[in-house]
Amino acid sequence: MDEVLRTIAVYLILLVVFRLTGKRTLAQATSFDLVIVLVVGEATAQALLGEDFSVRRAAIVIVTLVLLQRGSDYLAWRSKTFDRITEGAPSLLISDGDVLAKELATHKLRESDIMEAARDKHGLERMDQIKWAVLEKSGDITVVPREEEASDAGVKSV
Template structure:
């Protein structure tokens, strides 16, 4: 039972921490982010198994984490508000070629991040070519250009 409580606690703590970190934190992983995730993984492993390094304890921890994940996904499907709380919602960050400064600040984004996404996905070079830019739930930036016609 101790392993189940440890797994549930660590899952919830990491869920909250990554929610606080923001959507962009996991959208594109840098070397620093990868190292941080590896260290978090090691620390999490120590917290999950405690003093019991047995195979049975490891299986209990894995099953608990998967059960929590599946349970949360079912809850998110049934309750849109919980889904929005956990996953967030898409956010409009550019409208008619104008960056929405407050929303950019809240998302910890710069105009350069939007232009990078515009170049990569649409080949656009200027903010004035962007009709809408949307920060998606997964942390990616979707670009909708003005129609050419």
């Protein structure tokens, strides 16, 4: 019976904490958010199964970690410097069709990674069809086709 009560208590703690701290989709989650989820999962498991780890201690660990993460999100939202330090900044990988090899090496990317994004998002087949490629803070690669490629692909240019 103790296990059932512990499970209900941990469930309610997690429900309240995550409802109060706001919503974020998996697409918006950072790699550090994943680390927080893993640590929260370990604290939860210890509270549910561990003999020496109380539900109260698990609640303190979970709430502290989530508040620290949300505090970090808030500081990144309020301060561009903090955001740049903790989240990074977008990086230009291709500029006017020229591959910036140093940037690719810095981020451990290959030209094939850029072409994969170009094919997936715009149906492009060659590197010379790309005007810009940017590695976003999220890790996604944004590809902007050259003007003639954009109009050929049926994309409206502004």
